[in-house]
Amino acid sequence: MRSRFAVPILVALLVLTFLASLAFGELRLSFSQVLGALSGSGGDEIARTVVRDFRLPRALVGVAVGAALSASGVVMQAFFRNPLASPGLLGVSSGGALGAVAVLALGPALGFAAASLWLLPLASILGAFAATGAVLILAQRGAGAERLLLSGVALNALLGAGTSFLLTLTAGHFEVNAQILFWLMGGLESRSWEHVWMGVPLITVACLFLLPLGRAMNLLSLGEQSAQSLGVDVRRLRWQLILLSTILTAIATAVAGIVGFVGLVVPQMLRLTFGPDHRRLLPYSMLGGASFLLACDLVTRTFPIGLRLGVVTSLIGGPFFLWLLRRAR
Amino acid sequence: MKSPALHAHALTVPGRLTEVSLELGPGELVAVVGPNGAGKSTLLQALAGLLPCEGVVQWSGQPLSQVAVMERGRRLAWVAQEALFEFAFPVREVVAQGRFAWGDDLSGVAQALAELDLGHLAERPATQLSGGERHRVGLARALATGAPIQLWDEPVAQLDVRHALEVMRLARRLATAGGTVVVTLHDLRAAYRFDRVLVLDGGRLVGNGGPHDVLTAPLIREVFRVEATFVESLVPELPVN
Numbered sequence: 001m002r003s004r005f006a007v008p009i010l011v012a013l014l015v016l017t018f019l020a021s022l023a024f025g026e027l028r029l030s031f032s033q034v035l036g037a038l039s040g041s042g043g044d045e046i047a048r049t050v051v052r053d054f055r056l057p058r059a060l061v062g063v064a065v066g067a068a069l070s071a072s073g074v075v076m077q078a079f080f081r082n083p084l085a086s087p088g089l090l091g092v093s094s095g096g097a098l099g100a101v102a103v104l105a106l107g108p109a110l111g112f113a114a115a116s117l118w119l120l121p122l123a124s125i126l127g128a129f130a131a132t133g134a135v136l137i138l139a140q141r142g143a144g145a146e147r148l149l150l151s152g153v154a155l156n157a158l159l160g161a162g163t164s165f166l167l168t169l170t171a172g173h174f175e176v177n178a179q180i181l182f183w184l185m186g187g188l189e190s191r192s193w194e195h196v197w198m199g200v201p202l203i204t205v206a207c208l209f210l211l212p213l214g215r216a217m218n219l220l221s222l223g224e225q226s227a228q229s230l231g232v233d234v235r236r237l238r239w240q241l242i243l244l245s246t247i248l249t250a251i252a253t254a255v256a257g258i259v260g261f262v263g264l265v266v267p268q269m270l271r272l273t274f275g276p277d278h279r280r281l282l283p284y285s286m287l288g289g290a291s292f293l294l295a296c297d298l299v300t301r302t303f304p305i306g307l308r309l310g311v312v313t314s315l316i317g318g319p320f321f322l323w324l325l326r327r328a329r
Numbered sequence: 330m331k332s333p334a335l336h337a338h339a340l341t342v343p344g345r346l347t348e349v350s351l352e353l354g355p356g357e358l359v360a361v362v363g364p365n366g367a368g369k370s371t372l373l374q375a376l377a378g379l380l381p382c383e384g385v386v387q388w389s390g391q392p393l394s395q396v397a398v399m400e401r402g403r404r405l406a407w408v409a410q411e412a413l414f415e416f417a418f419p420v421r422e423v424v425a426q427g428r429f430a431w432g433d434d435l436s437g438v439a440q441a442l443a444e445l446d447l448g449h450l451a452e453r454p455a456t457q458l459s460g461g462e463r464h465r466v467g468l469a470r471a472l473a474t475g476a477p478i479q480l481w482d483e484p485v486a487q488l489d490v491r492h493a494l495e496v497m498r499l500a501r502r503l504a505t506a507g508g509t510v511v512v513t514l515h516d517l518r519a520a521y522r523f524d525r526v527l528v529l530d531g532g533r534l535v536g537n538g539g540p541h542d543v544l545t546a547p548l549i550r551e552v553f554r555v556e557a558t559f560v561e562s563l564v565p566e567l568p569v570n
Contacts, residue, residue: 082415083415215429222413230470231403233399275417275418
């Protein structure tokens with residue numbers, strides 16, 4: 001499809017899903033009520049509270065998480081020159097989950113309140129960076145893409161095993177278990193303004209740093225050596241990409257848990273529609289990822305029978321992925 | 330005295346290349362031959378600064394470590410042996426990547442496309458091309474850089490007769506215009522058309538000079554373990570017009 005339509009379409013989608021996120025839910029609001037609540041002029045006290053205190057922060061976190069995960073997916077795919085690479089490849093999200101789950105599972109025994117709002121995200125971010133750091137150290141020797149990939153696979157398995165162990169360890173404690181499940185399946189429920197401040201500024205900054213790298217990513221995605229020979233400082237670019245992608249995924253995981261498939265499906269969809277040029281693919285993926293996540297969150301709200309966000313993204317993402325594989329043959 | 334375009338002294342890549350020293354001047358068309366695993370590709374990558382290696386590499390008298398990465402993209406172009414494109418960039422965009430180090434100014438892109446007979450494929454995704462066509466895309470991208478030093482790793486191995494001859498003619502023209510063109514080859518007969526032949530064997534430079542001086546029957550027997558004789562045979566040429 002012509003790329004000049006891309007931005008209008010993607011912006012329109014984002015505005016639409018954003019407004020819908022503010023309007024739909026247990027209490028159904030009309031768009032005029034939503035706009036009234038946003039502008040502060042409307043007289044509807046309840047609508048204002050619902051929109052401003054609950055749905056607006058939730059939607060903003062959703063936008064940031066969706067944009068972060070898709071952008072991070074684009075980065076990983078260019079980095080590994082593989083359109084099937086995902087943001088969690090280097091252990092970021094499983095490390096982040098393990099960090100949070102460890103606090104949830106072991107916190108009570110060690111005597112600190114796991115309920116503290118900042119503690120969990122902090123533990124998650126620490127876990128995420130520790131995991132990526134470990135992968136980088138394990139891969140070493142110039143950090144060739146293949147070694148990195150294999151180290152990531154190994155570490156992901158290890159971290160997953162740790163998380164599963166903690167999960168079984170807390171099997172008797174229903175409440176802790178439920179909280180752990182939240183991290184493993186992701187979600188935007190009860191995201192507050194604190195989560196907005198935790199996630200949105202950092203993700204925005206990382207996205208802004210990422211956008212100018214699209215040009216060099218184009219070259220990198222067609223081969224490290226040829227990129228180097230054409231004037232790309234590949235070493236530096238790779239470090240920038242790993243750092244930014246880790247920040248994006250770590251923050252997204254810290255505020256919303258593990259949300260799978262977004263980083264895979266959204267870039268794929270946009271690449272198929274508008275071509276692989278990263279100068280465009282990056283901003284498109286940020287916009288598209290935000291809409292996709294809001295749409296999935298809307299589904300979890302519409303069917304409140306325990307459909308978690310990570311489940312919905314995978315429910316939509318899984319079949320799409322299979323279709324894509326068939327198409328790629 | 331004018332410094333050589335490419336200078337290497339005791340260039341070593343552990344396990345792959347041992348103490349190779351050479352000087353290649355501007356205007357030289359150079360063939361690199363040798364059996365599989367002799368270090369031909371490694372030599373090109375080392376000269377291009379794409380591999381960590383020991384020894385000295387200089388471009389026009391300047392040590393490689395003093396040439397900024399971006400600057401390198403303007404002075405030397407390298408074409409990989411394998412032209413793999415995982416993402417469906419249109420051919421024109423891949424070739425335009427040759428202008429990265431020039432701020433994507435697109436100058437010479439159309440000409441490079443025409444030169445490699447890719448005009449009709451310009452909008453086609455590079456992933457849909459045949460092996461030979463992809464290789465021509467890689468060459469066109471290198472050509473678009475406008476770099477005076479061109480290192481091409483087996484540029485003609487996958488090309489049909491006509492395109493191979495066109496690539497050789499292009500290489501000759503770049504050299505005549507003052508460039509330094511280094512090409513790895515498997516076809517020893519083609520090497521006779523070059524100004525200079527470098528023979529690699531087991532990572533060592535065992536021959537360096539004019540083709541008739543270097544590619545002798547004893548050396549070919551020694552390095553390639555085949556018997557070579559001069560015979561008359563059909564030689565394809567591009568039509569003169």
